[in-house]
Amino acid sequence: MNTINIIGLGSSDIDSMPVGIFKRIKTSENLFLRTEDHPVAGTLKEEGVEWTAFDDVYENNDTFEATYEEICRLLTEAVQSADVDYAVPGHPLFYETTTELLMDRAESGGYRVNIVGGQSFIDAVISAVEVPVNDGFQLLDASTLKLEDLSHKKHTIITQVYDLFSLSDVKVTLLDYYPPEMNVKIVTAAGGSDEMVYETPLHELDHMQITSNLMALFIPETELDTQDARSIHNMMDIFDTLVSEDGCPWDKKQTHKSLEKYLIEEAYEVIEAIERQDDEAIVEELGDILLQVALHSAVGNKDGYFNFLDVLSSMNRKVIRRHPHVFSDAVVEDMEDLDRVWEQAKKNEGKKEKVKYEKEYADKVLKWMKNTIHNQKPLSAQVEEKGDNDEAR
Structure with a gap:
């Protein structure tokens, strides 16, 4: 039975990638990338690393659900003949739907899954906003965000915000809970040399011209009598x-x-x-x-x-x-x-x-x-x- 090794690329550039993971990727003979739109891709290409990327799968499907299903199908086909190294942004076990799908279907698909690790974006985001997290925090997905998910009593990190449209959708939900003048932070490329932190009132969240698939939204805990x-x-x-x-x-x-x-x-x-x-x-x-x-x-x-x-x-x-x-x-x-x-x-x-x-x-x-x-x-x-x-x- 062959194995799909799911490798985390981390949340930023090559300087933040552990040496062990870099060596593993560099020597891989059957490497797949969920997306080439990641800061380490350029360096890996300069090092002569070859891979198959799934960016075209995103372009050919209308929904994320269909995209992830097709990626998993292609990986399942590939692993039937040899071990596969599959690299994803961040850590494979943090908000990575394809990891969940592959693990759930391993037995029926006739393969094993091995999680190789990688730096989660969470540490990098918390470091970027410079807020001590002593009492925990909540991690939410913008694509499935609901009003009942929100809690002002904890710091909140919202992922899957990658363009103005997703920021607008998130803003609409947040304005039903938080006051419009409350300051929130947008973090891009957390932990990397291109890291940027933008602070803005909530009601102006989608006024900022920011586009990045390495973007997260940070909302600090606050007192909120209305809630x-x-x-x-x-x-x-x-x-x-x-x-x-x-x-x-x-x-x-x-x-x-x-x-x-x-x-x-x-x-x-x-x-x-x-x-x-x-x-x-x-x-x-x-x-x-x-x-x-x-x-x-x-x-x-x-x-x-x-x-x-x-x-x-x-x-x-x-x-x-x-x-x-x-x-x-x-x-x-x-x-x-x-x-x-x-x-x-x-x-x-x-x-x-x-x-x-x-x-x-x-x-x-x-x-x-x-x-x-x-x-x-x-x-x-x-x-x-x-x-x-x-x-x-």
Whole structure:
């Protein structure tokens, strides 16, 4: 069984390349380069090194996915007859999709994979921006960047930014999270003799005329109250603090039963805001509903039974289970099919019909909301009282 040796070219010029890797590349008899667009390529050519490059594969395909698939196919064909040395920018195990594909398919492809190493661009970027990283950092890919990936609590390095178009795409996402005036840094050719570091306000990120396939974006950690206010974990911390021994005298005394009436009150106020078509009020009143959920969850966490993430997980799983026509392979042609799918999903969960109970509760709720919205007696107790009276009759 032959071997594909995946060799890291490092992130900059020949001066940063370890001697051992340089010797290996120079003596290779079957060398492939993912791309010739790398600072070491010129020096290797001057040294008489010969190779096959895959730059034409990029030109002949419309997507990176198709490009990487074809590169892996060509390497798999080549390794059937002899060992292969395959050189990639940076380190083979850092954001190198072809490495992942080759490793995943080694057994079925009939070859072995050997990682030879190379300098990662990460050290070079951190050195270039001169920022100590003591508490960790996050490494993100611009081509798959999503808002939920971002965290202002850690330094962030974003790779796969190589032209103004990719910078523009990244900027759009970042502006939904960070303030536009925040300074960020663009690093090109990190660690090499041509290394450059540019600092710019985020909103001007794509105004800079920079094009390089050796470019990375650095965003420093920062305090960001606007994002803390949107954080689920921050919300959990707030409510856990409120119900703790050192928390609010009112909140820490609450139980699920003592909070019953407030949930009904808030639901009524949401309906009122909807009837008024008042979007600001709807936002506020839905927030009050969430406040009740968060407070119940904090009480549950304090008692050791559940927390907000358990509630969130239960809800997400239920929504997915009950929509197999969206998240699975169930087919729905009309509302009749939809009702059937919905009822079957509930049946699969072991749910029992609660029609009588729900009507009983609804009647009581409507009366309670109308006449005794500020009654201190828990709603469940009132329903139980009605049930006892019915049995007595």
